[in-house]
Amino acid sequence: xxxxxxxxxxxxxxxxxxxxxxxxxxxxxxxxxxxxxxxxxxxxxxxxxxxxxxxxxxxxxxxxxxxxxxxxxxxxxxxxxxxxxxxxxxxxxxxxxxxxxxxxxxxxxxxxxxxxxxxxxxxxxxxxxxxxxxxxxxxxxxxxxxxxxxxxxxxxxxxxxxxxxxxxxxxxxxxxxxxxxxxxxxxxxxxxxxxxxxxxxxxxxxxxxx
Amino acid sequence: xxxxxxxxxxxxxxxxxxxxxxxxxxxxxxxxxxxxxxxxxxxxxxxxxxxxxxxxxxxxxxxxxxxxxxxxxxxxxxxxxxxxxxxxxxxxxxxxxxxxxxxxxxxxxxxxxxxxxxxxxxxxxxxxxxxxxxxxxxxxxxxxxxxxxxxxxxxxxxxxxxxxxxxxxxxxxxxxxxxxxxxxxxxxxxxxxxxxxxxxxxxxxxxxxx
Amino acid sequence: xxxxxxxxxxxxxxxxxxxxxxxxxxxxxxxxxxxxxxxxxxxxxxxxxxxxxxxxxxxxxxxxxxxxxxxxxxxxxxxxxxxxxxxxxxxxxxxxxxxxxxxxxxxxxxxxxxxxxxxxxxxxxxxxxxxxxxxxxxxxxxxxxxxxxxxxxxxxxxxxxxxxxxxxxxxxxxxxxxxxxxxxxxxxxxxxxxxxxxxxxxxxxxxxxx
Amino acid sequence: xxxxxxxxxxxxxxxxxxxxxxxxxxxxxxxxxxxxxxxxxxxxxxxxxxxxxxxxxxxxxxxxxxxxxxxxxxxxxxxxxxxxxxxxxxxxxxxxxxxxxxxxxxxxxxxxxxxxxxxxxxxxxxxxxxxxxxxxxxxxxxxxxxxxxxxxxxxxxxxxxxxxxxxxxxxxxxxxxxxxxxxxxxxxxxxxxxxxxxxxxxxxxxxxxx
DNA sequence: TACTAACCGAGACGGTACGTCCCGTCTTGAG
DNA sequence: CTCAAGACGGGACGTACCGTCTCGGTTAGTA
Numbered sequence: 001x002x003x004x005x006x007x008x009x010x011x012x013x014x015x016x017x018x019x020x021x022x023x024x025x026x027x028x029x030x031x032x033x034x035x036x037x038x039x040x041x042x043x044x045x046x047x048x049x050x051x052x053x054x055x056x057x058x059x060x061x062x063x064x065x066x067x068x069x070x071x072x073x074x075x076x077x078x079x080x081x082x083x084x085x086x087x088x089x090x091x092x093x094x095x096x097x098x099x100x101x102x103x104x105x106x107x108x109x110x111x112x113x114x115x116x117x118x119x120x121x122x123x124x125x126x127x128x129x130x131x132x133x134x135x136x137x138x139x140x141x142x143x144x145x146x147x148x149x150x151x152x153x154x155x156x157x158x159x160x161x162x163x164x165x166x167x168x169x170x171x172x173x174x175x176x177x178x179x180x181x182x183x184x185x186x187x188x189x190x191x192x193x194x195x196x197x198x199x200x201x202x203x204x205x206x207x208x209x210x
Numbered sequence: 211x212x213x214x215x216x217x218x219x220x221x222x223x224x225x226x227x228x229x230x231x232x233x234x235x236x237x238x239x240x241x242x243x244x245x246x247x248x249x250x251x252x253x254x255x256x257x258x259x260x261x262x263x264x265x266x267x268x269x270x271x272x273x274x275x276x277x278x279x280x281x282x283x284x285x286x287x288x289x290x291x292x293x294x295x296x297x298x299x300x301x302x303x304x305x306x307x308x309x310x311x312x313x314x315x316x317x318x319x320x321x322x323x324x325x326x327x328x329x330x331x332x333x334x335x336x337x338x339x340x341x342x343x344x345x346x347x348x349x350x351x352x353x354x355x356x357x358x359x360x361x362x363x364x365x366x367x368x369x370x371x372x373x374x375x376x377x378x379x380x381x382x383x384x385x386x387x388x389x390x391x392x393x394x395x396x397x398x399x400x401x402x403x404x405x406x407x408x409x410x411x412x413x414x415x416x417x418x419x420x
Numbered sequence: 421x422x423x424x425x426x427x428x429x430x431x432x433x434x435x436x437x438x439x440x441x442x443x444x445x446x447x448x449x450x451x452x453x454x455x456x457x458x459x460x461x462x463x464x465x466x467x468x469x470x471x472x473x474x475x476x477x478x479x480x481x482x483x484x485x486x487x488x489x490x491x492x493x494x495x496x497x498x499x500x501x502x503x504x505x506x507x508x509x510x511x512x513x514x515x516x517x518x519x520x521x522x523x524x525x526x527x528x529x530x531x532x533x534x535x536x537x538x539x540x541x542x543x544x545x546x547x548x549x550x551x552x553x554x555x556x557x558x559x560x561x562x563x564x565x566x567x568x569x570x571x572x573x574x575x576x577x578x579x580x581x582x583x584x585x586x587x588x589x590x591x592x593x594x595x596x597x598x599x600x601x602x603x604x605x606x607x608x609x610x611x612x613x614x615x616x617x618x619x620x621x622x623x624x625x626x627x628x629x630x
Numbered sequence: 631x632x633x634x635x636x637x638x639x640x641x642x643x644x645x646x647x648x649x650x651x652x653x654x655x656x657x658x659x660x661x662x663x664x665x666x667x668x669x670x671x672x673x674x675x676x677x678x679x680x681x682x683x684x685x686x687x688x689x690x691x692x693x694x695x696x697x698x699x700x701x702x703x704x705x706x707x708x709x710x711x712x713x714x715x716x717x718x719x720x721x722x723x724x725x726x727x728x729x730x731x732x733x734x735x736x737x738x739x740x741x742x743x744x745x746x747x748x749x750x751x752x753x754x755x756x757x758x759x760x761x762x763x764x765x766x767x768x769x770x771x772x773x774x775x776x777x778x779x780x781x782x783x784x785x786x787x788x789x790x791x792x793x794x795x796x797x798x799x800x801x802x803x804x805x806x807x808x809x810x811x812x813x814x815x816x817x818x819x820x821x822x823x824x825x826x827x828x829x830x831x832x833x834x835x836x837x838x839x840x
Numbered sequence: 841t842a843c844t845a846a847c848c849g850a851g852a853c854g855g856t857a858c859g860t861c862c863c864g865t866c867t868t869g870a871g
Numbered sequence: 872c873t874c875a876a877g878a879c880g881g882g883a884c885g886t887a888c889c890g891t892c893t894c895g896g897t898t899a900g901t902a
Binding site: 645646647648672673674675684685688694 | 884
Binding site for chain 3: 667668669718719743744746747748749750751756759760764765768782783784785786788789791792793794795796798799800802803804806807808809810816819820822823824825826827828829830832833834837838
C-alpha cells in the first residue's frame with residue numbers, strides 16, 4: 001500500500017491486479033501486431049513490452065497466435081449485425097462491400113490473413129478464430145438467409161451454408177491466394193452470380209429441366 | 211575403427227553434382243513435411259537429413275517454406291488437365307470432386323493448408339505457390355470456361371475468374387476455415403448453385419428483369 | 421466425485437495448527453531431499469507437496485537450504501554422545517568409524533555433502549548447519565579430549581580444536597573432495613597418525629629436542 | 631555485400647575465431663565471479679557480458695560451475711611447485727602458510743569455497759575441480775612426502791595420502807565449516823601435530839609399545 | 841608431376857524465441 | 872479483519888532455428 005510513497009525503483013514485484021495485467025498484455029500484443037505483423041507477436045517481446053512476465057502470459061494464452069487473435073478481436077469489437085432491409089441483393093451486397101473494404105482498406109486485411117494463415121499450424125489459434133470470428137459471422141449470415149427463404153427470395157432447397165462459402169469464402173480466397181484482385185467490383189459480381197447463376201438461360205433450363 | 215581411413219566417413223568430400231544434391235535436399239524436405247508437417251521443414255533439419263550444408267540450401271531456396279513448396283510440387287507432379295467432354299456441369303463437378311478428394315482423402319490437404327497458411331507471412335512461398343500451383347490451375351479453369359461460353363453454356367457476360375473463386379475458392383475456404391464440412395455433397399451443391407443461382411424464380415426475375 | 425460440493429477439496433480452509441503444518445512441511449522437504457537430492461528442495465515444490473502456502477514457509481525458514489537442513493536434523497535425531505571408556509584411541513576410533521559409516525553407507529553422506537556445499541552460498545544454511553550439527557559435535561569431542569588430557573593421554577599443550585579438524589575434518593575432506601577413498605582403513609590410520617604423528621623417531625626427536 | 635567497410639552496427643553476426651570467443655567468455659565469467667560470487671556466474675549473464683551466444687557457451691561448458699572453475703584456474707595459473715629444502719617441517723609449514731594465506735587474504739578463499747560447495751551438486755564441476763586443482767596438488771604433496779621418507783624424516787609405514795587430508799584437508803574443513811578460525815597459528819599447529827602426534831609420551835609409548 | 845590459388849561446403853557463431861522452473865513479493869478472498 | 876493461497880515480475884535454464892561468416896579440404900590452374 002505504499003504508506004510512505006516514493007519507492008519507485010523497487011516497484012513492480014509481486015502481484016498486480018489480473019485485469020490490469022491482461023489489458024497491458026493485449027495492448028502490447030496489438031501494438032506489435034499492427035506495427036510489424038503477426039510474426040512480431042512473440043511471448044518474449046510481448047512480455048518485455050507489457051511489463052508482464054512470460055509465466056503470466058503462458059498461463060493465459062496457449063500460443064502467441066492465440067494471444068494475437070484476442071488482441072485483434074478486443075481492439076476490433078465491431079458490432080455484429082446484418083441489417084435486414086428486406087432487399088436480399090442489396091443487403092448482401094452492402095455486407096460484402098463492407099467486408100471487402102475491411103480486408104483491403106484498413107490494416108485488418110493483412111492481419112486477418114496472417115491469423116488465418118498461422119491458424120493452419122496452430123490449433124489454438126484456429127479454435128479462437130473460429131469461435132470468436134468466423135463462426136459467429138457465418139451464423140449471422142445464415143440467419144439472414146433463413147429470413148430470405150421465408151420471404152421467397154431464395155429457393156427453398158438452397159444450401160444456406162454453402163452461400164456463405166461462395167460469398168465470403170470467395171473473398172477470403174482472394175485475400176489468401178492473391179491471384180486475382182479483391183475489390184468492390186468483385187463483391188458485386190459475386191452477389192449477382194451467387195443469386196442468379198452463371199449458366200446461360202438455355203443451359204440453365206437444361207440443368208433444371210431434367 | 212576406420213582401418214582404411216576415409217572408406218566411408220570421408221566419402222562426402224569433393225563436390226557432388228548439383229542435381230544430385232538438389233534431389234536429396236528435396237527428398238529430405240518432403241520426408242520431413244509428410245512426417246511432421248510444414249513446421250518440421252527447417253533448413254537446419256533438412257541440411258542434417260540430406261547431408262547437404264546449410265550454405266548450399268540457402269543458395270537455392272529463399273525460405274524453408276519455399277523449399278517445402280518445391281518439395282511438394284516435385285513429389286506431386288499431377289497432370290495438369292481439365293478434361294472437356296462438352297458437358298459443363300459434369301466436367302466441373304468431376305474436377306471439383308477430384309479436388310475435394312485430394313484435400314480430404316490424401317495427406318495433401320493438410321500440407322496445402324499449411325503451405326497457403328505459411329505463405330501469408332512468407333512472400334517467397336506465396337510467390338512459389340501462386341506460380342507453380344494456384345495460378346496454372348486458375349488459368350486452366352478459365353480456358354475451359356471460355357470454351358463453355360463459346361458453346362453457349364455460360365452467359366456471355368459471366369465473370370470467369372469469379373467462377374474460380376466461387377468454386378475452388380469456396381473449397382479452400384472450408385479447408386482453411388473449417389467451420390463447415392468439406393465433402394462431395396458440398397462440391398456438388400457448389401457446382402449447381404454457381405451455375406443456376408440460389409434465388410427463387412420470382413426473385414430471380416426481379417433481379418434480372420430490371 | 422464430489423457429490424456434496426466441498427467435501428474434500430475445500431478441506432484445507434480455516435487455519436490449521438502451526439505444529440501440524442510445520443511437521444508436514446518438514447516431511448515434504450525430507451521426502452524431496454531423500455528422493456532427488458537437495459536441489460529438489462525448493463519452496464515451490466515443498467509448498468505443493470505439503471499443502472502449505474509459500475507465505476507460511478517463508479515465515480519460518482529463510483531459505484530452501486535452511487529448510488532442508490532442519491528436515492534432515494529432524495529425521496536424523498541421533499543421540500549426541502561420545503562414549504568414554506577411558507581408552508582414548510579406542511573411543512576415537514569407534515567414533516570415527518561410525519562417522520565414516522554414516523557418510524558412506526547410509527544415504528546421509530550425499531545429503532550432508534550437499535548441505536555443506538550449499539551452505540557456501542547460503543548464510544542461513546551455514547548458520548543452521550553449524551548451530552545444529554557441526555558445532556555441537558565439535559564441542560562434544562573437545563570435552564572428551566579434555567578428559568583425555570586430564571587422564572594424561574594427550575599432551576598438556578595439545579590444541580584440542582585442531583584435533584577435531586585433523587580427525588573429522590579429514591573425513592569431511594574426503595567426502596567433499598573425493599580424490600581418495602573414505603573408508604574404515606582411512607579412519608583407523610587417521611586416529612593413529614593424529615595421536616602418534618608421522619615423523620620417524622629420529623626426526624621426531626629432532627623436532628621436539630629443540 | 632558491404633563492399634565499403636565501416637558498417638559496425640551490423641557487425642558480430644556469423645562466426646568469430648573460437649579462441650577469441652573462448653577468451654572473452656572466460657574473462658566475463660571471471661569478472662562476474664570476482665564481483666558477485668559464483669552464483670552470479672550464469673550462462674545468461676556470461677553470454678550478455680561476453681557478447682557470445684548461449685549456444686556457444688553451452689557447447690563448451692557443461693554447467694555454469696564448470697565454466698566458473700575454468701575461469702578461476704585460467705586467471706590463477708599459480709606455479710605448481712613444492713620447494714624442497716630438505717627440511718620437512720619447514721617446507722610443509724611454508725606450503726601450508728601460503729595456502730592459508732591464499733584462502734584467507736586474497737579473494738580466492740570465498741571462490742574456492744563456493745566452487746567446492748557447488749561441486750557437491752554439479753558432477754561436471756566436481757570433476758573439473760579435482761582434475762585441474764585438488765588432484766595435482768595432492769600428487770605434488772605426496773611426491774614430496776616420498777622424498778621425506780627416503781630421507782628418513784617420515785616413518786616408512788606412514789600413509790602419505792592421509793597426511794594430505796590431515797594437513798590441507800583440515801584447512802579446507804575450517805574454510806568450508808567455519809566453526810573455528812583459519813590462520814597461521816592453526817597452520818603451524820597442524821604441521822607440528824601431524825608430525826609428532828598429540829599423544830602424551832606415556833600414552834604414545836603404550837600405543838606404539840603394543 | 842609437384843605446387844599453389846581459388847573455391848566451396850561443413851558447421852560454428854550471434855541473435856532470438858521457445859517453454860519451464862524457481863525465488864521473493866504482493867493482492868485477494870475465504871474464514 | 873486477518874492470513875494463507877497463489878498470482879505476479881524477474882530471471883535462469885536448456886533447446887531449436889535463422890542467417891552470416893570462418894575454416895580447411897578439393898579441385899583447378901600454374902610452374
